[in-house]
Amino acid sequence: DAGVTQSPTHLIKTRGQHVTLRCSPISGHKSVSWYQQVLGQGPQFIFQYYEKEERGRGNFPDRFSARQFPNYSSELNVNALLLGDSALYLCASSQRYERSSAGKNIQYFGAGTRLSVL
Amino acid sequence: AQSVTQPDIHITVSEGASLELRCNYSYGATPYLFWYVQSPGQGLQLLLKYFSGDTLVQGIKGFEAEFKRSQSSFNLRKPSVHWSDAAEYFCAVHTSGGGADGLTFGKGTHLIIQP
Numbered sequence: 001d002a003g004v005t006q007s008p009t010h011l012i013k014t015r016g017q018h019v020t021l022r023c024s025p026i027s028g029h030k031s032v033s034w035y036q037q038v039l040g041q042g043p044q045f046i047f048q049y050y051e052k053e054e055r056g057r058g059n060f061p062d063r064f065s066a067r068q069f070p071n072y073s074s075e076l077n078v079n080a081l082l083l084g085d086s087a088l089y090l091c092a093s094s095q096r097y098e099r100s101s102a103g104k105n106i107q108y109f110g111a112g113t114r115l116s117v118l
Numbered sequence: 119a120q121s122v123t124q125p126d127i128h129i130t131v132s133e134g135a136s137l138e139l140r141c142n143y144s145y146g147a148t149p150y151l152f153w154y155v156q157s158p159g160q161g162l163q164l165l166l167k168y169f170s171g172d173t174l175v176q177g178i179k180g181f182e183a184e185f186k187r188s189q190s191s192f193n194l195r196k197p198s199v200h201w202s203d204a205a206e207y208f209c210a211v212h213t214s215g216g217g218a219d220g221l222t223f224g225k226g227t228h229l230i231i232q233p
Contacts, residue, residue: 004161033219042122042208042223043162056218090161094219103150103212104169105219109161 002027004093004110012116013081021076021113025093031055032074033107034066035090043090049074050097081117088112120145120211124224131199132232139194139227141209150212151192152221153183157205165207168192179203204231 005024013019025032031050035043045058049068063079072093078085092107121144131137143149150169154162166177173185183194192209206228210221 031219040225042210042225043221045218045220045222048218048220056220058220092162097219102219106164106167107219107221109154109163111159111161 004091004108006089006091006110006113008113009111010114010116012118014118015081015083017081017117018077018079019081019115021078021089021091021115023074023076023091023093023110025072025074025091026108029093029095029108030072031094031097031105032068032072033092033094034074034076035092035109036060037088037090037112038084039087046076048097055097055099078115083117086115086117088114120149120222122209122211122222122224124207124209124227126227127225128228128230130230130232133201134198137194137196137199137203137229139207139209139229141192141194141224142190143192143209143211144190145211148187149192151183151185152210152212153177153181153192153194154208154210154223155205156208156226162208165194199229199231201231201233204229 007022033048034046037043047066048056052068065077068074090112092109094105123142152167153165168185206226208226210223
């Protein structure tokens with residue numbers, strides 16, 4: 001079975017532009033989370049989506065947004081790109097989401113999209 | 119707020135030698151703790167997790183970790199490393215705010231294996 005797939009693999013944008021990153025979860029997984037990994041740092045949580053609704057958000061500005069589609073795939077959108085948005089963007093999927101057991105839903109990560117902002 | 123500290127940025131170990139990677143966390147309640155490994159060009163792969171119960175947990179690829187509440191630590195160990203273990207290792211704790219599954223990661227430890 002295919003793992004979490006992300007596209008594109010690499011992307012180069014200029015400051016002020018907008019970017020859309022895509023993620024397809026593992027078949028049967030209904031929850032998708034997005035992380036930003038700046039060079040030399042650990043991943044930082046951006047969003048979690050389940051059943052097309054946002055279930056959690058990290059400390060990121062409103063320039064970052066996401067959505068989930070009926071097939072459980074997801075898009076991450078970033079507006080008005082800044083140089084500091086250059087990073088590896090990771091998508092993770094998990095089989096389910098239950099608020100009562102938040103944190104116990106194992107996340108499986110894709111290889112990421114490398115975004116460079118010039 | 120939750121935080122994770124991995125004090126060693128780089129560690130060099132000879133092939134066949136034992137390994138211990140350190141992780142300290144800051145969290146008020148019983149944490150959910152994870153170790154992930156990231157190879158170049160790859161996503162993060164889960165090595166092991168701790169939710170509750172036995173404080174010594176076994177993972178994949180021969181790794182184990184021990185949860186020590188008194189020291190707020192969750193150190194990763196392997197008795198004998200292989201060249202294929204060279205990678206970036208991340209310790210993470212579940213971020214409970216808002217009820218999401220989001221994880222807070224440490225900055226990682228880069229493991230180098232000497233022949």
